[in-house]
Amino acid sequence: MREMINMVVVLTLLSVFSGGLLAAVRTGTKDKIEQQVLKFQKAPAIKQILSDVSNDPLQDRFKIMDNDQELTFFVGKHDGKADAITFETSGKGFSGDIGLMVGINIESDEIIGVCVTTHSETPGLGSKAKDDPKFVSQFAGMAIDKNFAIKKNGGEIDVMSGATVTSVGVSLAAQKAQEIYKRLKPEIEKQTAQLAN
């Protein structure tokens, strides 16, 4: 019996210690982590797409609940007018998901540009999606109601040679962005207008 009590006491104390320590570390690092996620995952892509804006899109952001998913939109201003947004979607690539940041001009409904954020594609082949400017620049300037599928599937996107699956992944992510944008447009416009004021 004594042994039982001893075991329970030690285990409880240990758990309390561990819970306390973790909670403390968690509180200490929480804000830093959020910043890091923005800085390393999203910032380079956003900067590339919204290169000529007058504000900091990382600061001017809002969130919309889409079904169960929370999407973060980053707003860019040109000449004081908030007319550009970017958000991230994903598509299935050769090995795992490909993250794609998509920038859209909400006044003309045109794609400003897209940029691959995360991928785990084969080095030298699929990884070109990130480095090869020719492939992703195809999207820039296209109207939002164009077909973003690859040419073989009846769309307008040329595939990268040697990396068809990756190209399809990127095109899928772009199509997803298209759907989300069409579905959420009223909400996006409302939130953007609020931010601009």
Added chain:
Amino acid sequence: MGDYFVLAISCIFVNNILLAQFLGNCPFLGTSKKMETATGMAMAVVFVLVLAGVITWITDTYLLKPLNIEFLRTLSFILIIASLVQFVEMFLKKSMPALYAGLGIFLPLITTNCAVMGVCLININEEYTFMQSVVSSFSYAVGFGLALVLFAGIRERIIIARVPKPLQDTSIGLVTAGMIALSFFAFKGMV
């Protein structure tokens, strides 16, 4: 239904837990010298992995996420797995002695098998639904078993072969594993 099939194929072959994701390599090398132990280990892993996948998914979705304490995930998952293994061991000993005799010695080893913990974490990271988690846990475990049994078959033959001395045992085992991984590489891009 089709989606589950694709998921299963991808988990068994394309993203094979041992050969593409590098999880669970300790038992892979440790228990593959004899076909008998390899099949025993494979069965035990299937059994525990499915249970662990289900329980950790439920814990994460209905306990950790609502309470916003996801940072305790690592801690709670390992405790769940460790106690699950203990529980399964006791249960089998009492109610199914025949099965226990077969799997018994492998069960304690599973606690530190990173394949189990790894699959539970993958299920959460990939944001699988409940059914998807069940399918993926089962298929990853089958993939583990498949690779292990294949490997054990080859290793039994290698014992007969004359291998240069410094290459013997684990060393040649790893090179062989590399060759099997190379053949599994052909599945990449299939799904």
Added chain:
Amino acid sequence: MAQSMVKEFTKGLWAELPPFRLVLGLCPVLAVTKSVENGIGMGIATTFVLVCSNLLVSLLRNIIPAKVRIACFIVIIATFVTVVELVMQAYTYPLFLKLGIFIPLIVVNCIVLGRAEAFASKNSPIFAIADGLGMGIGFTLSLGALGAVRECFGNGTILGNPVFGSDFQPFTFMVEAPGAFVCLGLMLCLMNLIGKK
């Protein structure tokens, strides 16, 4: 005293060099050694957990009841792993992304639990630290060496610096899964060869 401490420290560097001699904790060894940076980062994270858990286990070795000792060790190890996870996320986010799932998986690394059970629970804190540090550094160096070989042939670089000149065709096999197994197998063979003499 000082002499035996040195002995506990150095055994981890050669005689019981973790991934090669003990053939334990192979998963991270194979998975994260695509580059030197990843390998060393993983090694340092593991070393931290190893030293902290060894210290705490050794301090508590007379309090922890024998029957629940494994459970206690697991709680202790998992706590420190989570600390590492949070700290890495906050300060070295890109590395954290690359190592991914293998950071939480330090918790099931057989080396950590193995040292707690085989050494720290039977020895005084100072020795436990020396043992943990030795094993950790041995592990880090091995990961770094394997990472160097794979990065060098697989990508033509070491720590991101090209070593072969511009017309070198990367031997992509080395950074993919099969290369990891073959490379580790051959290094083990090399160690056996040297050890013989």
